[in-house]
Each structure stands twice: as structure tokens, then as C-alpha cells.
Amino acid sequence: MSLVLHDYELDSDSYKVRLLLSALGIEYSKVAVNVHPGHEQRSPAYLRLNPLGNLPILVDGDTTLRDSGAILCYLARLHDGDGQWLPADSQRFGEVMVWLFFASADLAPATLARLHDMLEVPADRDAAIAASRRAFRIMDDHMTKRELEGFAWFVGDHATLADIAVFPAIALSRDFGVDHDEYPALRRWMRRVRTIPGFITMPGIPDYH
Amino acid sequence: MGFAAGWYALALGDGLEPGTSAGTQLFDKELVVWRDASGASHVWEDRCPHRGMRLSFGFVRGNHIACLYHGWQYDEAGQCRHIPAHPSLEVPETIKVPTYASVEAAGMIWVQSAPEATEPPPADFAAVPVRSLYLDRAPEMVALLLEAGLAGSFESLSSSTFGIALDGADLFLALQPYGAERSALHIARTGGDLSPKDIAVWAEDLRATLEALPAIAPASAARQAGALA
Numbered sequence: 001m002s003l004v005l006h007d008y009e010l011d012s013d014s015y016k017v018r019l020l021l022s023a024l025g026i027e028y029s030k031v032a033v034n035v036h037p038g039h040e041q042r043s044p045a046y047l048r049l050n051p052l053g054n055l056p057i058l059v060d061g062d063t064t065l066r067d068s069g070a071i072l073c074y075l076a077r078l079h080d081g082d083g084q085w086l087p088a089d090s091q092r093f094g095e096v097m098v099w100l101f102f103a104s105a106d107l108a109p110a111t112l113a114r115l116h117d118m119l120e121v122p123a124d125r126d127a128a129i130a131a132s133r134r135a136f137r138i139m140d141d142h143m144t145k146r147e148l149e150g151f152a153w154f155v156g157d158h159a160t161l162a163d164i165a166v167f168p169a170i171a172l173s174r175d176f177g178v179d180h181d182e183y184p185a186l187r188r189w190m191r192r193v194r195t196i197p198g199f200i201t202m203p204g205i206p207d208y209h
Numbered sequence: 210m211g212f213a214a215g216w217y218a219l220a221l222g223d224g225l226e227p228g229t230s231a232g233t234q235l236f237d238k239e240l241v242v243w244r245d246a247s248g249a250s251h252v253w254e255d256r257c258p259h260r261g262m263r264l265s266f267g268f269v270r271g272n273h274i275a276c277l278y279h280g281w282q283y284d285e286a287g288q289c290r291h292i293p294a295h296p297s298l299e300v301p302e303t304i305k306v307p308t309y310a311s312v313e314a315a316g317m318i319w320v321q322s323a324p325e326a327t328e329p330p331p332a333d334f335a336a337v338p339v340r341s342l343y344l345d346r347a348p349e350m351v352a353l354l355l356e357a358g359l360a361g362s363f364e365s366l367s368s369s370t371f372g373i374a375l376d377g378a379d380l381f382l383a384l385q386p387y388g389a390e391r392s393a394l395h396i397a398r399t400g401g402d403l404s405p406k407d408i409a410v411w412a413e414d415l416r417a418t419l420e421a422l423p424a425i426a427p428a429s430a431a432r433q434a435g436a437l438a
Contacts, residue, residue, distance in 0.1 A: 144340050174266070181387075187231060
């Protein structure tokens, strides 16, 4: 069985998948896509794999998947027998889903703001940053209350897909000029994420050692 | 109304773990608050003298803080002690980060905004730190709205500290004039047993109220405060 990730090093959604693959200790091969300046993800060959023209794309034998959230769930279902990353328990599962959908909808402006500042993708920058800050505030309020109740992670008592899905947007926010000053609970949680066994970095997300 | 030079809370003490740093601002000036491995906290200008990188982006190593860019390390007094690119160099004493006087009291880390301030450091008293609340609102306006009683029955303890009784608990709030249009309120419980989580939920409502209230003029704030007294 060959697992192939079509990947771009600077893409925060591809990074989520690389991070989970590393945490799960899964062998895979990586195809580097020339997103900038080549826009290769929108070439006819890539549009046949993913008509949305974005990354990541995971090819696993006959299965071709787009959308980092879907790919995270697929990999967890297939390779995480203990259900650590995608809990089987209905309540925990539902709570993880809340943050996976939050990551793809409410954190989309953060992804856009970063692409605007780094790769000159057109955007209403002020609106994207205002929406990013609203989302980060919701995350910080959540982790503030979680910590006050003695918990360290977004859902349950260990790291889940929820943590992986929402991590890159805030960890990379300085790329688009949003500092971490206003998010003390997220600052502490981001240090914890770096302690996940198999944690890997990407440009803009340094390790602390 | 403005804020005088003096002592301002920048963070909750227990929110800053040993060996970590946090960036913040006071009157729009960037500061780094960091706690060394021995547990002592420090407040400095958030700027590496080498290339101007924010030190709060860097890492604490033992009792030194190291810049993210090139790893220059500074000791507890702000003196540069190690430059990785020149490991055998005796670092000149002129390479130093400006530092601020700071203390920990009432569960918070306080900084003296200017060295010429004569006000004594804040009193220490028992407090359970709850959370820091960041507001998109000018600090002068936050103080006016709290003094005027428009967001609850707050008592002004000083120009930047406030008290309120909430469901049998006593809360202490310290206002950080973060920048021209941003503020922080550091919140601790000084009495009673309302759970910190319930206080955190109340704080979210307080933030929504303070950000939504229309601006008021100082004179009308005083009038309204008088009418409520």
C-alpha cells in the first residue's frame, strides 16, 4: 500500500496532515507541488485529482482525498486503533468535529490573510484579520476555561485532531501580523502541542529547543 | 484623562510558566515578560539589540533569554552573554537590553512604566488569578466606563485598578493600557468561592459590554457615577 501526500511545505493545511502522519508514525511519500510561483495545484493534471485546485491531496491506493479535515479523519480512522486522535465516544467525537469544522470555516480567514501577506493572494486584508482575531479569541476563551477546569487540550484529556486542526492558524499568525500577546491560554497550549510525540515543525513554526 | 507614570499589571503570574516568555505592550511600547528557570520574572524592552527581533519570539534557556534570529543570549540583568556566531568573544558590556523594574503582587506581574515614577510598588495580598481579558477599546474609555458603573457596580481603587462584588466573591481588576485602542483587564479573585470558570464566563460578558457601550465624555461619566452613588 502506497500512501502519497501531494504537499507544499508552506501550506498550513498540508502541514496538519504531515503532523498527524508523523505523530502516527506512518510511512508515506511526499510529492512537492510548485504552488508558488508555479500554481501547479491548478494545472489540468492536478485539477483531475482535486477540482478545487488546492492542497493537500492524499492518494492511498484507489482512494483520492482532498480537504485536510477529511484527510485527518481518514488517517485516524485507518491508523489510530486506540481512537486517541478521533475518539469513538460520541460526545468526544462531536466535540472534535466542532473544532474540525471551525478550522475549515472560521479559521479560513486566517489562512487567507497569511496567503495574502506571504504569497500575494488577493484578499480584503482588514476583514480577514478582523475575522481571524474573532476566531482566535473564541479559541483563547475556550482554552482559558479548559485550563481553569484542569484540562490541557481542546477536547478531552489528551491531544486529538481538534488540536492539530486549529494549531497552524494561530501558530503562524505572526506571518500576517497578529501577535500572540492577547492569547495567553493559546500561548501555553501551543507549547503543549510541541510536546506531542512526533511533533514536526514547518517554516514559521519553530521548535522550542 | 490620561494615565500617570506608575505601576501597571501586564500578566497573571501563574500564567507565565518558568522558562517561558510572552510579548505584550504598555502605552504601545512592546515589552517581553519572561520567567527564568529559577522562577524569577523579568520585564524588558521586547527588542534584541542585534537586529531588532522581538525577544518574546525567542526562547528561555535556564536563566538566559535567547533571540530567535541568531541566538544571542541575555542574562537576568539584560546583559548579552553569548553570541553563537562568535563563541569565544568576550561580549562587550554595551550590548544590553533596556530593563524595567517589576514586581509580582496580588497574583499579577507589574511593571513600573517609567523609572522616574515615584509611586510605591503595588501592595501584595492573597488573590486567586483568573484570567486576562483583552479589549478592543481605548484604556481611558475602559476606565471611564468602569468608573461610571455602566458595566457593573465597580469600585475604583486607583486610576487603573477596580474592585467588584460578584455572587459572593470579591474580584480585583487591574487595567493595562496596552495601546491607544487596546486594553487588558487582569482579573483575580480576592475573596469568596465563586469558581474561576464562572468568573471567566462573567469576564466574557464584561468584555462584550465594554466593547459595545457607546463612548462617553469624562464629565458625563462623573455625573453618572454621582447619580449612581
